[in-house]
Amino acid sequence: MDEDIPAPPRLRSISPVFPVRSLPRALAHYASLGFGVQPYADGDGYGFADRDEVSLHLSLDTGHDDDSRHDHEHVGTAYLYVEDADALYDEWARPGVGGLARRVGDTPYKLREGSHVDPDGNDFPAERCATAAPVSILDGRPVLLTEWAEPVPREQRREAIRAAGGLGRLGELLGRPHTLPPGSGPVARPGGSWHHLADGHPSAEVAAASRMLAEAGYLFPEGERPAYEALCAEVAALDAAEGLPDALTHPDFVLANVVATPDGTILVDWAGAGRGPRVWSLAYLLYVEGAKDLRRVPVVLAGHRRHVTLSGEELDRLAAIARARPLIFAAWAVCTGRKTPSAALAEAADAATLTEAIAARARATHGS
Numbered sequence: 001m002d003e004d005i006p007a008p009p010r011l012r013s014i015s016p017v018f019p020v021r022s023l024p025r026a027l028a029h030y031a032s033l034g035f036g037v038q039p040y041a042d043g044d045g046y047g048f049a050d051r052d053e054v055s056l057h058l059s060l061d062t063g064h065d066d067d068s069r070h071d072h073e074h075v076g077t078a079y080l081y082v083e084d085a086d087a088l089y090d091e092w093a094r095p096g097v098g099g100l101a102r103r104v105g106d107t108p109y110k111l112r113e114g115s116h117v118d119p120d121g122n123d124f125p126a127e128r129c130a131t132a133a134p135v136s137i138l139d140g141r142p143v144l145l146t147e148w149a150e151p152v153p154r155e156q157r158r159e160a161i162r163a164a165g166g167l168g169r170l171g172e173l174l175g176r177p178h179t180l181p182p183g184s185g186p187v188a189r190p191g192g193s194w195h196h197l198a199d200g201h202p203s204a205e206v207a208a209a210s211r212m213l214a215e216a217g218y219l220f221p222e223g224e225r226p227a228y229e230a231l232c233a234e235v236a237a238l239d240a241a242e243g244l245p246d247a248l249t250h251p252d253f254v255l256a257n258v259v260a261t262p263d264g265t266i267l268v269d270w271a272g273a274g275r276g277p278r279v280w281s282l283a284y285l286l287y288v289e290g291a292k293d294l295r296r297v298p299v300v301l302a303g304h305r306r307h308v309t310l311s312g313e314e315l316d317r318l319a320a321i322a323r324a325r326p327l328i329f330a331a332w333a334v335c336t337g338r339k340t341p342s343a344a345l346a347e348a349a350d351a352a353t354l355t356e357a358i359a360a361r362a363r364a365t366h367g368s
Helices: 023-032 085-092 154-163 166-175 202-215 222-236 278-292 296-304 312-322 324-335 341-367
Strands: 017-020 036-039 046-051 054-060 100-106 112-117 135-138 141-144 246-249 258-261 264-267 274-277
Touching (some): 023 036, 023 046, 023 054, 085 112, 166 264, 166 278, 166 296, 202 222, 202 324, 274 278, 278 296, 278 324, 278 341, 312 324, 312 341, 324 341
Parallel strands (some): 017 054
Antiparallel strands (some): 036 046, 046 054, 100 112, 135 141, 246 274, 258 264
């Protein structure tokens, strides 16, 4: 009887199907990874990427990154076995290739393993290098040349940002570089400070603000001296987040530095970026959005928590850290003649009240 049972059909290969937000962009990305790419003949939002014995299918899915998804869900994953993982990392991590290539390392299961995430999975949409050697020198300072990102018309900007995931998406984008392991080269430089004042860690920004105030002291009349001295003391005592977990951080991660394109949002203005306290950039983003409406705070944090859970100390110091940048801006305004020290002190008191409320919302969100 058994001899009459036919053998099961033999499986020949498998082609994962990855959902993408923009088929042309996805095809261009996989071409930069060395794949041969082509759209499906009838142009219905489907395409193919082939390299050696590996075949991927790319399918247009504009709703796959909806913020309503749980943070443990992924867009698409495939395990790729290669002859030389280190060589492939070097190829896929070169300047000008989008997505995120994570370094190769040894695993407990005896493999050399790395990963690459394309711009439609857990990517970090940021400025793309324009060439393989994108750094030029202008007036003695390095300048990064990046590709043009075509924005939507101004009147469509708000809706485009909302369609890309809004504030939850922005918080998620900030959380992604906060998960990256320490690297070398430019990403290892001390960063986080506002580049108009200083270069380096946030502590350099605070120190520069103190020096700026000290040098401008002669400008203020006697009636403003007590407020000026109190302002100097407050700036000198600011919490620059020293000793807290560090990560690759963008010093000015706010909606003003978002370019809204038809394919999503792209972060710009990376001057001052580098390795620094991760909570510094998050605190400023929460301040900017919390000042508009405190209900925005948990929305931002919900996105950020997809990648990072703040430590207890980060939450305890969040209010003090969040008031640092607005107080530094107030000091800047005082030294440039835009505000009196008395007005800056009054604003600082309001900011302190607001940041305590923001921190309370953050603790409630992390405790829920």
